[in-house]
Amino acid sequence: MKKKSVGKVFLIGAGPGAADLITVRGLRLLQSADCVLHDALVSPELLAEAKQAELIAVGKRCGKLSSAQHFINKQLVDAAHKFPIVVRLKGGDPMLFGRAEEEIAALEAAGIEYEIVPGVTAALAASAAMAAPLTQRGVARSVAFITPSVGESQPNNAWENQTIAADTLVFYMGRRVAAEIAQRLLGLGRAQDWPVAVIEQASWVDQRVQYTDLGSLAHITDCVTWSDAPTLIVMGEVLRQRQQSALQVEVALQRLWMA
Amino acid sequence: MKKKSVGKVFLIGAGPGAADLITVRGLRLLQSADCVLHDALVSPELLAEAKQAELIAVGKRCGKLSSAQHFINKQLVDAAHKFPIVVRLKGGDPMLFGRAEEEIAALEAAGIEYEIVPGVTAALAASAAMAAPLTQRGVARSVAFITPSVGESQPNNAWENQTIAADTLVFYMGRRVAAEIAQRLLGLGRAQDWPVAVIEQASWVDQRVQYTDLGSLAHITDCVTWSDAPTLIVMGEVLRQRQQSALQVEVALQRLWMA
Structure with missing residues (x-):
């Protein structure tokens, strides 16, 4: 053959x-x-x-x-x-x-x-970087990997309907449309405080993890603070603990500066 | 720390x-x-x-x-x-x-x-074994990895609602409940001829790929033909071409035997 x-x-x-x-x-x-x-x-x-x-x-x-x-x-x-x-x-x-x-x-x-x-896909490197699994017993038994088609007309194949219901969502190539993704998920009933992580350059030396929530992500008006680097957006309850810890550190630092 | x-x-x-x-x-x-x-x-x-x-x-x-x-x-x-x-x-x-x-x-x-x-997850080895990507331009922009909880009572968190809508589905640890998975997806409106692949021992020397469709999977009454090996079940249009080719080979072989 x-x-x-x-x-x-x-x-x-x-x-x-x-x-x-x-x-x-x-x-x-x-x-x-x-x-x-x-x-x-x-x-x-x-x-x-x-x-x-x-x-x-x-x-x-x-x-x-x-x-x-x-x-x-x-x-x-x-x-x-x-x-x-x-x-x-x-x-x-x-x-x-x-x-x-x-x-x-x-x-x-x-x-x-x-x-x-085969190779290690970026989502798994991002998960390792956060030390937060993408699935978790009693919390998440499904994870969806998605490339969003925000702005495109796809009446019968809309990405949000395809994936809204998975426990954990990982968006590949979603950096430029992050706010719109968040707005659509909020519109579909996801909570404002749903944990979100933005991971740039997972596994590279200049890897960066930032935690936020869906409500905040929806109000990002530009991505100037984000580099042009490959970026993943991960959402789900599996991130809750890491997100809370990160926010606590942020609050503690602010207090230190103000003291 | x-x-x-x-x-x-x-x-x-x-x-x-x-x-x-x-x-x-x-x-x-x-x-x-x-x-x-x-x-x-x-x-x-x-x-x-x-x-x-x-x-x-x-x-x-x-x-x-x-x-x-x-x-x-x-x-x-x-x-x-x-x-x-x-x-x-x-x-x-x-x-x-x-x-x-x-x-x-x-x-x-x-x-x-x-x-x-991080490591290469089994779904990607299965995809390599089939030479069928899990995502495909114009066909599939999302893939969900799921462990089914068939039989369990999870009214607010049913796996089928979580994942039915992703373009490609990969079930981990779903071997013993394969027929029930298929029946539920049919009940939710997935087509009888939706392509399905069952991959045992992906990447091992005794790796095995079998193609079928959702309607046939729903009628499997036992799994005696399946080994106890780690098994993935992949479903989606991304498999259509491989599934068709496999079925054509099967028909050709049957004709040879009958001739």
Whole structure:
């Protein structure tokens, strides 16, 4: 079925950011790669492991033009005709919000052998950073990972109806629409004090966790205090204890300054 | 805040099964551990990496008695008072269906320093095994991970209401109640032909993927054809193409036998 005369492509999850959060299998393949097509967000430290490989940056840092994806698909197929071991290194896990289906379809159409190596998705690194599990016995038995389509017209497929009811919500790529997400969830009956965490650069050295609640998130008028870094928004009762502790520390600090 | 005189505990995700799907950080810590408390499902190959460690099996293979969890918490705290580097190795990711919150609370109460190292969760290994992403542009922008509480009385917190609406559903620990899950989803309006995949032992050498649909799953009267292995049930349009191809192969094979 699949030609062996061309190279093999490995779609590898680079993990959430820190270079040593790639899997052992992923690292070994990267070290043996002849060509690496990588996202913009992949750590330079990780790319340095691909010592004998030609590196090709294909990441779309912002925006998601399908022409760009189409070009990546073509580059991937071309690379497999040139190199024995081709690695397609994607941030997080390749199968979650990674548009892997389009790259897989292109490889299958071209008869190129491929293998998928899963990775640690950002939500799990965020959970580790907070020391707050995404599920918790008696509190949360479901968690939904979502890319919001705020502003888009999707009458039969609205993201808020899809996901409002899960115990814990994790929004990927929701930074710019955070306030609108919060407003919609409040409109659907979620409480003002529902705990929220905003996690930037989970697992990177400049990782940052900020706690708030749904009511406050709804009133953020701009995101100037937020960097342009990859950001996750996590919501749910599982965060309650961490959020309360963080707020207590904040109050204590304010008292110290005022004293 | 945290005492340095006692050991440090690392809660590490072992990943979905295959020994080389642990993270590089997780493996390095495992190799330097003085004591490893591990789940029953962790690969022996991985445990062999902890060469100088005392190994303690604490996994609850079936059932989830809180007394057992309480005992694990105690063992963890005791180990930190005996060894400098203690690893708590949990299947998948520690923060997803891992009851990590109880172990974290015990460590915090005892003033023991800890760190969480995320892992690849089984759903992502299952997705890789199927070569079917859990999200897909224009098809699925949300995925919910759920442990079903079928049979339990939870009027205000029913799992099916929590999650019915996500585009892709992944049930952890749902093997024994698969038919009931399907019946409930059909009752809530999901189509008979909604694609379903049952993935056993994702990423292990004896990994198995079976495709079916919601209507067929609802009529499974027993699970004798299923092993006792860790099983995920994935549902969603993202599986449609793989499911169709699998069914076509099945029909072709039947024709061959009949010819």
